[in-house]
Amino acid sequence: MGGPKVLLHFLLVLAVLKHYGCHLGGLGPPSCPAQCECSPSTWSTGVSCTQGNLSQFPVDGLPNSTTRLSIQSTNLSAITAEDLRAAPGLVYLQLYHSNLETLPAHLLQGLPHLTTLDLTGNRLAYLQPNALHHAPLRNVILKNNLIHAAHPDWFPPNSSVTFLDLSGNRLTEVNSSLFRNLPALRNLDLSDNNLRGLGAEALRPLHRLVSLNLVGNKISSLTAATFASTPQLTRLYLQQNLLQELDPDLFQSLQRLELLLLDQNRLQSLPFGLLGNLSSPEEKWGRLVKVFLTGNPWVCDEGLEYLWRWVTTFPQKVGFASDMQCAFPKALENRTIVSIKEEELGLGLNVTHNL
Numbered sequence: 001m002g003g004p005k006v007l008l009h010f011l012l013v014l015a016v017l018k019h020y021g022c023h024l025g026g027l028g029p030p031s032c033p034a035q036c037e038c039s040p041s042t043w044s045t046g047v048s049c050t051q052g053n054l055s056q057f058p059v060d061g062l063p064n065s066t067t068r069l070s071i072q073s074t075n076l077s078a079i080t081a082e083d084l085r086a087a088p089g090l091v092y093l094q095l096y097h098s099n100l101e102t103l104p105a106h107l108l109q110g111l112p113h114l115t116t117l118d119l120t121g122n123r124l125a126y127l128q129p130n131a132l133h134h135a136p137l138r139n140v141i142l143k144n145n146l147i148h149a150a151h152p153d154w155f156p157p158n159s160s161v162t163f164l165d166l167s168g169n170r171l172t173e174v175n176s177s178l179f180r181n182l183p184a185l186r187n188l189d190l191s192d193n194n195l196r197g198l199g200a201e202a203l204r205p206l207h208r209l210v211s212l213n214l215v216g217n218k219i220s221s222l223t224a225a226t227f228a229s230t231p232q233l234t235r236l237y238l239q240q241n242l243l244q245e246l247d248p249d250l251f252q253s254l255q256r257l258e259l260l261l262l263d264q265n266r267l268q269s270l271p272f273g274l275l276g277n278l279s280s281p282e283e284k285w286g287r288l289v290k291v292f293l294t295g296n297p298w299v300c301d302e303g304l305e306y307l308w309r310w311v312t313t314f315p316q317k318v319g320f321a322s323d324m325q326c327a328f329p330k331a332l333e334n335r336t337i338v339s340i341k342e343e344e345l346g347l348g349l350n351v352t353h354n355l
Contacts, residue, residue, distance in 0.1 A: 033058035040065065044089070049074065057083035067113075070094040077101065085110045097121035104128060108135035120144055129153035137161050143189075144168035155181040165189040167213070172196065176204040184208060191215040191237070200225040211235040215261075218242055224249040235259040239292065242266055248273045258287040264295035268327075270307040272354075278317060279310070279355045292319040297327035298337060302346045310355050311337055 032038035036049035036058055044067040049058055054074040062069075066087040076098040084090065084107070091113050100122040108114060114135035124145040132140060133156045140161055147169040155161060159181050171193040179185065185206050195217040203209065209230045215237045224247040227233060233254050239261040248271040251257060255277055278289045293311075298304060311318050315338065318324075326332040332344065 031061045031063055033061040036061075038063060044068070046070075047087075048072070057086075059083060059086045062086045064089070066090060068092040070096065071098060072096040074098050079107070080104060081107050081109050084108070088112070090114050092116045092118075094118040094120075095122065099123055102126060102128070103131040105130045106133060107131050108133065108137075111135045115139065117141070127151065127154050130156075132156075132159075139163040141165040142169070146170060148172070150174065150178050152177050152180050157181050158183060160184055163187040167191040167193070169193050173199075174202050175199055176201045179203070179205045182206070186232075187211045189213040191217070193217055195219055197221060198226050199223075203227065204229045206230055207232070209233055211237075213237040214241065216240045220244060220266075222250055223247065224252075227251065228253050231255060233257060234287070237261045239263045239265070239295075244268070246271060246274055250274065251277055256287065257289070259290050261292045262296070263292045267293075267296040268299040269303045270310070272306045274306070275310055276354065279314065289317045290319050291317055294320050294323045296324075298324065299328045300326035300332040300335065300337065300340060300345060301329065304337070304345060305347055306355070308337055308340065308345060313355060 032047070033049065035051045035054045036047050039046040040063065043065070045063040045065045046068040047062065047066050047070070049071045050073055052074055054071070054076060057076065057079055067089050069087060069090060069092070071094065073096070076095065077100065079095065079100065081104065088110055090111050093114060093116065096118060097120065100119065101124065103124065105128040111134065115137060116139040117132070117137055118141040120141055120143040122145050124142065124147060129151055130153060132154045138160055140163070143165045147166065148171065150166060150171060161182055162184050164182065164185060164187070167189045171190065172195065174190065174195065183205060186208055188206070188209060188211070191213045192215065195214065197219050200223045203226065207229060210232055212230070212233060218241065220242040227250065231253050234256050236257060236259065243262070243265040244267065246267070251274065257277055260278065275291065278291060298307070311321055311324065315321050321338050322336055324337045326335045326337065326340070332340065
């Protein structure tokens with residue numbers, strides 16, 4: 001009864017099961033590599049491989065429906081484009097804390113849906129040009145590797161990458177050529193490298209940049225033009241560097257800046273007008289401004305006037321203002337800046353400056 005329809009239905013079921021890598025014994029579980037765990041859902045499969053003795057890419061048994069693949073803390077030392085073709089539907093690929101030392105050119109060829117690539121904690125010192133071509137990447141994480149020089153040709157022209165994390169590497173410099181293929185970049189993390197500065201043109205291609213993290217480098221100075229091409233910047237992390245002096249026009253183009261971290265540098269004072277863009281009412285752009293300035297060796301004399309007036313005028317905009325202390329002179333050592341009186345700084349009574 002209804003033989004042809006039943007047969008057609010059965011064949012359709014078999015086709016679906018085959019497409020998603022399922023066994024036929026009692027509609028058994030989908031296939032899965034021996035050293036991994038698979039989490040199938042209706043339309044996709046997540047695969048996680050965390051066994052330390054895994055030394056080769058888990059091609060055998062990898063479901064065709066794999067969209068998320070995470071390989072963590074293994075002995076995987078190499079990967080090829082042919083390996084990745086076993087999962088052509090990948091959207092998210094994490095190769096985390098393995099032993100990868102290099103990536104071949106055209107690695108991502110055949111992954112038309114891959115948007116996130118996380119290579120945190122490997123031994124990558126060098127990437128081949130074109131290594132990150134072919135896939136529509138939006139998030140690239142190269143954190144905690146051994147990279148000492150970044151190359152613009154890692155990325156194709158007009159790359160769609162919006163998030164790039166190069167933190168915890170060995171970079172000593174960056175220039176504008178590095179970012180020439182990244183016009184869509186919005187978040188850039190260069191923290192915990194060995195950067196000594198940023199050239200005046202280094203960020204020139206990054207007109208859409210919203211967040212820049214430069215924490216934990218060795219930056220001692222920045223030119224007035226450093227941020228001239230990044231007017232969309234709202235979060236700027238400059239703490240734990242070697243900054244001693246700042247140009248009064250350094251942040252002039254950053255009309256949307258909301259979060260500025262300058263703590264733990266070597267600043268002794270701030271020039272008049274430096275924080276002018278942060279002095280406007282918080283209703284502008286709908287932003288909530290916060291500046292962090294603790295951990296600097298502030299010299300509490302007349303040269304501190306601008307900082308003192310700014311902190312006492314806008315205490316709500318200063319993070320941990322009560323922890324900002326004088327390092328010099330001896331008479332005011334360890335005094336909090338907010339507790340100091342005008343006469344203690346030796347300021348005249350008729351001085352007027354714009355904040």
